[in-house]
Amino acid sequence: MITATILTIGDEILIGQITDTNSAFLARALNKIGIKVIHMASCSDSKSDILGTLKRCLRHSEIVITTGGLGPTKDDITKNVLMTLSLSGKWVRSQKQYNIIKNILQARGIQMLDINRQQAYVPENCTVIPNRIGTAPIMQFHFPKERFGKDNLLFSMPGVPFETEFATEDVIRAIQAHYRLDKIFHRTICTFGIAESVLSKKIESWEDSLPANLHLAYLPNPILGVRLRLSIYGIGEKEGKEELDKYASSLKAILGDAVYGEGETNPQTVAGELLLERDATISTAESCTGGYLAHLLTEIPGSSRYFWGSVVSYDNSVKINTLGVSPNTVKKYGVVSRECVKEMAEGVRKKLGTTYSISTSGIAGPTGATPGKPVGTLWMAASGPKGTVTATIVSKSTRKINIERFAASALDLFRKSLLAGKI
């Protein structure tokens, strides 16, 4: 099996100023084509440190991907280290990258300086993968087995997450072109609201029936639920996809409406798709989620086509005056109640004139428990032309995670209620 090491370069990582998200992103991309990441590491912007770490990594795994240390300023020295490591005799200019740099600076109204020009120069022994959205090119080096004991590919990528993510596809393609990798095909089924242990019990006999070349991975996420990834090896594309279709279908039949989507999706994306399909609109009425539910819906580009707005009613006066919740309901049942979220959802739907609505009211914590309502209690409702559905959960975590879980749970209630024809 071809293995990889991911190395992030930069003092800002080691002092904790930046949380490294590139490594996880790259690891997922490598994992998907059947390459095992065996190590991740971070080192400082020091020549000896980068060089030593790179050599160690190249001896341990075929593929090494570095991110960072490619900026135009003096403290970024990765390229100089690669010049040494690759035994390149001279610097050569990548005309493609040079043109990109020129265009980027022009668009920003900045004059091109020597330090910008230098970004287009690379060690001659490398292959350039142009960075289409940034100034630092991606450099690809090949080291034959004689150098470090393995048929190595080394990629140097920029540190800006946006640029790294954008260029990952090109790097993956270069890896696939170089190594003879086992063909591998995936299907990822996203579930919500079932704990990992319960899920594994539920699909036990299905899992036992899987053929030897079909692998199941549990990918739990504290907010988004458990994703189940099916991977099939050593088979042609057509047959592989057919096999995956077959087992994905039987899996989905067992799990029913706990499955909310496939691949890299999330509850807000699915909610948006359901609304677009129906040419429908939505609004939210939020107490404990404090605007986070609206934020999730609006983080999707184009969400203005279906999301009309939200009334965040943190104070009871807003629930009563703006959403039309009855003061009696508040008095009799409290605001964290089935009755209150029902009136909130129906109130915002009417007020904003949307097809559907979602509401939340709960206790995010860390304090605020009342008798019978522990911290982490959520009441939620989804409402539409056919009626209103309510539900409750208890999330035992931090305030931050409780809020995120509350919002995801409310979106899931909306999806289930809509697909069941209840709202």
Place this chain on the structure above:
Amino acid sequence: MITATILTIGDEILIGQITDTNSAFLARALNKIGIKVIHMASCSDSKSDILGTLKRCLRHSEIVITTGGLGPTKDDITKNVLMTLSLSGKWVRSQKQYNIIKNILQARGIQMLDINRQQAYVPENCTVIPNRIGTAPIMQFHFPKERFGKDNLLFSMPGVPFETEFATEDVIRAIQAHYRLDKIFHRTICTFGIAESVLSKKIESWEDSLPANLHLAYLPNPILGVRLRLSIYGIGEKEGKEELDKYASSLKAILGDAVYGEGETNPQTVAGELLLERDATISTAESCTGGYLAHLLTEIPGSSRYFWGSVVSYDNSVKINTLGVSPNTVKKYGVVSRECVKEMAEGVRKKLGTTYSISTSGIAGPTGATPGKPVGTLWMAASGPKGTVTATIVSKSTRKINIERFAASALDLFRKSLLAGKI
């Protein structure tokens, strides 16, 4: 200088399922007491891998901190590896951790099983730092110079970020008790709205005046602005603090209202403090921030004392019908305009009956530009009993970062306008 390496253990890191936030958190805490983190690494849940990596780390730096691999299930083997590495003869039970485990399980209504009991057992050569909020204890090992060439401390911490963060203070205290560290004192000044390059120009002569034992670090953050950390070494506590006070005061005098706070704060925390001091309330009217501004304000525990609510008016009908923006304004100036955000802020303040209000309207992207209003344009307003202040910025980033910057900028406009007596 005492150096440290941080090692995260777990397959879930290497497949990219989890983004490691523990390392950055620990690095910041170590950095603050003058310990340099020279490497970070991640390895798999394999005995030989953990053992090999640990030995290498211990030879390179005095302090090694691991996180993860301490769960009760079979795949978590860190503790067994530490048994081998520490040459401990036997397992001993930590009575303190045992009691904590018992209480945690009891609170969750779960019966204590053998795998839970085992979590309280540790190699006899370690010192236990009880994990007060989780079941896996923190283990501290001391290896004299004879073992790995350095006077080593090794800490094994749980992988759950919440637990790691909670226990970090105890680990830092143990490190300070063991090594003779140079005393180091800090002051961190948080600025908003000035680019790093402009900032460094502005404080150039002040920076040149700093004594040799006073170090300035720039800590830029794409959302929260640049924090300036002053650190003073080799001086007593009283004198050190006096020196810091002196230089922090002169720095703040130069930067004026660009300084929004000190230490680990952020614009929403500062806004909350200003409101509590004045016994005042606030509401928001949001278009492009889509609820994110309300979310920031409500992520602070206790925010219900001053945050009344928000109207997220994504659709123009909500701006007009719920916030009372004049249809003429929308027609004449568009919704991304000074006039519109002014009416939004004044509308929500009146409607929700709060002392102050903040509003946003802009183009988060990736599309939506109109003539004269590029993607990333934000108009914002802050309103109060003394009047309404408006402002505009252009943020050139992704949709996600634009939204986050918009919200932080609006909070900053509120702070500045309030302190200037304009609202």
